[in-house]
Amino acid sequence: MSLSRRNFVIATSVAAGGSMVLSACSSGGGGDTAGSGSSAGTTKYSAVTIGTKDDSTGPAPEVAGAKKGGTIHAIGPDDFSHLDPQRIYYSWNSTVANLYVRCLTGYKIAPGGSMKLVGDLATDTGTMSDGGKTWTFTLKDGLKWEDGSELTVDDVRHGIERGFASFTTEGATYVQTWLTGSTDFRSVYKGPYGGKHLDSIVTDTAKKTITFHLKTPRGDLNWALAMHSYGAVPVKHDTKEKYDKDPVSAGPYRIKQHSVDKSMTLVRNTHWDPKTDAIRTAYPDSFTFEFGPEGLQATDRLIADSGTDQYAVMAYSGVPAERIQKVISTPDLKSRTANGLLTGLYYYAINCKRVTDLRVRQALNYAWPLEQIRKIYGGPSAGDYATTILSPDIAGRVKYDAYGKLTKPQGDTAKAKALLKEAGKLGQKIVYTYPQGASDAYDKTKVVIANALKEAGFDPVVKPVESTSYYDQIQQIDNQFDVMWFGWSPDWPAAYTLIQPLFDGTTIANGANNVSQLNVKWVNSAIKKDAAITDTVKSEAAWAALDKEIMQKEAPIIPETYQRRFYLYGTKVGGAEFDPLFSAFILYKLYAKS
């Protein structure tokens, strides 16, 4: 159902952060950090709450000490792959979409990172009726596009209907599926260009309301609508495929110039009224993006902190493992960082179609050298060991440790070997794959993984795949890999968006995200059953229980880490905060110091 590849973005750099205080190290020596490792991490996980109508009313709270004017420069390795809101799914596209795309709902982020779901274009987070089958939203007054024309309910509907068009396959598909009741929703409705509107969305221009009639009850439509894939698009200025090049802004900034793979400039949108926006502040006069420099290069430039780099931030690739010690142990640099845990889970998917014996999958879990892997990523500053499918920021998540990974993070090869022997599979070949070229770290972790597997009695075969075609290859049903590096971020902080796409056997297809290809009846029916629970507390408990049960009874994945990312910013940048949602800087909160 879903096709989130947010993980791809997260994957491109293994970065790290933390709050360690280290003694300065001698040149050439790393210095002893014994005892300080456990205190890593400043960000606490907190569940997202739903805000009231007051919370949804603008203007957004001022950032203390902020002043208007200036330019913020952002440095990133790659250009944004899409600017058309309906084609945005990757979180790195979303970091910039925050500046010009507005959806019905959005996340209001308080200083420190706690989030509230509030109305963005809508006055509140919507009214649910008919047991979750009908949802109504009312638009705020004074909403305008960058040309000064009014943003209407038709534009909001148009944005959702564009999600059905043939050229917007990159976006999210939740709402389309719920509206039509079919995963093959494009055969039901072909998008707004045939002159037909979707029957299940009703708009009332006079009352400024938009009503959704869902085929299945969903208590979380307002969460899904916060995704940029459901951003509003002006009916009058829709240029279809070409909209990806020059989208029309409803937010505080508009795109002034964009040369592909080189640079992009956003300037103030004068028709944006701060009173309509409870989420965004807009201090700098403009933002410029520079595409090209990799994480290491960008880090070195920000460490040097000269010229316009004083006003620069790392757009979405974090400080790499090679510099993390330097950055954390130098107080001046440390004070210029923002860090946080990524929302998702990094894991290794075990191909259940090829590795059919549960005991072998359990043995892999026991043997996996988490500690060695994390040391290569940069130690405790690179994240926390993962033992569950659900990440800690998911509401209702219950921590458990089915394979003793917290007590023996270096891997229990003896136990793995005993399990293998019991299964009669000693010397079983395990084909391990990872994306090559995305990060040096994976070229290193493969060595410790192969060593551990050898020690546990496996016959490891390492088959890296070139990073640009990595996902296409491992998402083939008949691939020849046994263990595949993978990662997943929830689309909104609910267990459904983690477990359903990854473990529902009915979704298995070429290109689908159930990379483990787990297709077990009891899991499939449990997912279906849990998804229908509308009571929040009961639903959360049911998902948490299912999480544990899947890992214990099926072991389809090896959870690795909840990764921490660490970003540097220049000395003249103010208001730098880590976005808990898209794992980058919150651009609209930044300001330029004089």
Added chain:
Amino acid sequence: MTSPMPSAAPFQVAADPGAVPPAPTAPSQGGAGRSPGRLAWLRFRRDRTGVLSAWVVLFFFVAGLAAPLIAKLYGKDPYTTYGQNQSGLLNDFGFPIKPNGGISGDFWFGIEPQLGRDVFTLLLYGIRNSLLIATVTTLLVTLLGVAVGITAGYLGGRIDNLVGRIIDILLAFPSTLFFIAFWPVMISIFVSPEDNTPTWLIVVSLISVMTAFGWAPMARLLRGEVLALREREFVEAAKVTGASPARIIFKELLPNLWTPILIQGTLALPMYVTTEAALAFLGVGLQDPTPDWGVMIQRGSQVYQNDITYMLFPGLTMVIFVIAFNLLGDSVRDALDPKIRR
């Protein structure tokens, strides 16, 4: 360039194949009864820099060849991740705890950041693998370049034209890009997707591709030299006496071309060490855990801000080796060709 005495040339070279015909100054330096080779050897031995460089180069080759033996005596291997297995060697960030890259009685050159392997044996095996690949490639490239270049230059006409165009194409060809695109395809043909790629296959394919794209500069250079040489009187004379083209190429022309060949060859060897490292960096050459000299240096350049020692050893040895090899090449040329004095 030496111009041999025309009348004596065919016979003299035939009598001492492989050596340059005696230069006019030779008799005054050496005296009667000594062969040109012997004279060159004597001149080389008088060149202190040359002798020292020769010892250094020899040392590297011996160290490379004897790497397994040295590693055995030393008691470590380049594959075990000591720093990961034993606590107290690497800190939480994966860098050595002890100063100077973790140098200690157990780890003479320190330990590698992150993976924690022993730098000393890693370097020994890296030198061994890199030198093996670079030496074989250089020999093949030189052989092929010399054969093609001289043949094309001497025969001229259509063949020269054809070879010239092939060289043009090869020089203009983006060989690195080609290798990156072609290599995975080739490996997938030879290796089942469920097996590890054997290291020998990587080595053989590296050598063959670098040779296939590497001979062109050498061939072009020699073709030009031969074009100038073939109009000289001694070649005319050989032709008149009825010598076959093969004889003229190998016995008349080749001995006059040792200088450019040696210079090109000595430049090529260190170049292939770096080329091979660059390919490894792009994911198509030798891969971890197979140790490689160039890969170590690249790794060093990434971590030098925290661990300069790790860059120092492979970097310093590489510099020493490349300088020594170039100086050796110079000295050998001077010895063979005393007319050119620095």
